[in-house]
Amino acid sequence: MKVFYWAPFFTEIATISAVINSAKSLLKYSKSNKYSVSIINAIGEWDEHQRTVNKNISFKKLSKNNYVKKIPKGGFLKSRFSYLFIFTISFFKLLKLINSEKPDFLIIHLITSLPIFASMFFNKKTKIVLRISGLPKLNLLRFYFWKLFSNKIYKITCPTKSTYEYISQMNIFKKEKIFILRDPVVNINDFKNKKKEKIQNKAFFNKKILIGVGRLTKQKNFSFLISSFQKILHKYPDYILIILGDGEEKKALENLTVDLKINDKVHILGHQKNIYKFFSISECFILSSLWEDPGFVLIEAALSNVNIISSDCPNGPKEILNKNSLLFSNNDQTDFLDKFDKFINMNPKELFNNRLNAKKYIKKFTQFQHYKKLNNILN
Numbered sequence: 001m002k003v004f005y006w007a008p009f010f011t012e013i014a015t016i017s018a019v020i021n022s023a024k025s026l027l028k029y030s031k032s033n034k035y036s037v038s039i040i041n042a043i044g045e046w047d048e049h050q051r052t053v054n055k056n057i058s059f060k061k062l063s064k065n066n067y068v069k070k071i072p073k074g075g076f077l078k079s080r081f082s083y084l085f086i087f088t089i090s091f092f093k094l095l096k097l098i099n100s101e102k103p104d105f106l107i108i109h110l111i112t113s114l115p116i117f118a119s120m121f122f123n124k125k126t127k128i129v130l131r132i133s134g135l136p137k138l139n140l141l142r143f144y145f146w147k148l149f150s151n152k153i154y155k156i157t158c159p160t161k162s163t164y165e166y167i168s169q170m171n172i173f174k175k176e177k178i179f180i181l182r183d184p185v186v187n188i189n190d191f192k193n194k195k196k197e198k199i200q201n202k203a204f205f206n207k208k209i210l211i212g213v214g215r216l217t218k219q220k221n222f223s224f225l226i227s228s229f230q231k232i233l234h235k236y237p238d239y240i241l242i243i244l245g246d247g248e249e250k251k252a253l254e255n256l257t258v259d260l261k262i263n264d265k266v267h268i269l270g271h272q273k274n275i276y277k278f279f280s281i282s283e284c285f286i287l288s289s290l291w292e293d294p295g296f297v298l299i300e301a302a303l304s305n306v307n308i309i310s311s312d313c314p315n316g317p318k319e320i321l322n323k324n325s326l327l328f329s330n331n332d333q334t335d336f337l338d339k340f341d342k343f344i345n346m347n348p349k350e351l352f353n354n355r356l357n358a359k360k361y362i363k364k365f366t367q368f369q370h371y372k373k374l375n376n377i378l379n
Helices: 015-029 076-101 113-121 140-148 161-169 188-195 222-235 250-259 296-303 316-320 333-345 348-365 367-378
Strands: 002-006 036-041 057-061 105-108 127-131 153-158 178-180 208-213 239-244 266-270 284-287 307-311
Touching (some): 002 015, 002 076, 015 036, 015 057, 015 367, 105 113, 113 140, 153 367, 161 178, 161 316, 208 222, 208 296, 222 250, 222 333, 250 266, 284 296, 296 307, 296 348, 307 333, 307 348, 316 348, 348 367
Parallel strands (some): 002 036, 002 105, 036 057, 105 127, 127 153, 153 178, 208 239, 239 266, 284 307
8 A cells, every 4th residue: 555645844844753753653553565565855944853763664755956945944934935835846747646656544643724625636556545634724715615525635733622523613624534543652671772862961950940842932931931931030040041942033032131130041052853851851841832732742842751831821731741730821821830839849649640640641642552542544
């Protein structure tokens, strides 16, 4: 059975590892080489990653040129221009590839409008599986687009129960087409190798550390975290805050730390390939996001056995931390500071139980569990 993945990107995002781990799971757990798996490389976005990916995963290159470093990034208008560029340059090339290779399934993660629209001209063999990678903003344009092409879409997969219920209630697709398919975030071997690495920066030795991780965008709400951290320092001056990630808000966030006179206490370190080594030296991971679905870094933090304080944003945190008392009302600084005080005063047994409950839940996000559900969907 031939399976292709479509997920064009132009910045480092969690979907990259989700696609790679999904592809790996089909090869690793299927019997008798049941699947052949390919990732479509639209504009050179997969050039760097394919060097470290399982050699049995092939990459179908649509363009001779690598446009990833050339197209604009950051901000609404720039990103929309880049989406349009990818759509224009890839449409006919993708159509030609699908009709010549005739995969059984095309699993689409990002810029999904392109393959959905192109499906009008696909061969009859190829079925589209729409992967809803995060909580969708269902504006009128997307609603009617999905409605118009609903018969062209074979199955729809959602990463959380809440998103599954939301999509089902919208009456766009037949309910029997919609499934919960959790992302294959947990990779135990990768975790074991990365957690062995040590932090080299001596400035972090013997410090009380709080950590935030994610792209520096409005969604992740790091301005809220930094402003709240200033108030934490009034009561708990021994802490420092480490933020891992890049994005269009980086300069503004750095300026905010200066304005609040806490730039010596906040360290914005950029994108890191290994976040596990930072979790290992942290007392607590704080998720300040306005929305997540499910929140890959939340799963990685739970795997790392670090204490978690999270917003109760839709949709992932409330599912993953459903037994955890350290959820604060989304974007509510007063409630966040109350929860932080509660964290400080919790006894070791309570903290252990919170970590244990979160770790039990994330077993649903292993590659094997993902494979079992995906295999059923494709069959």
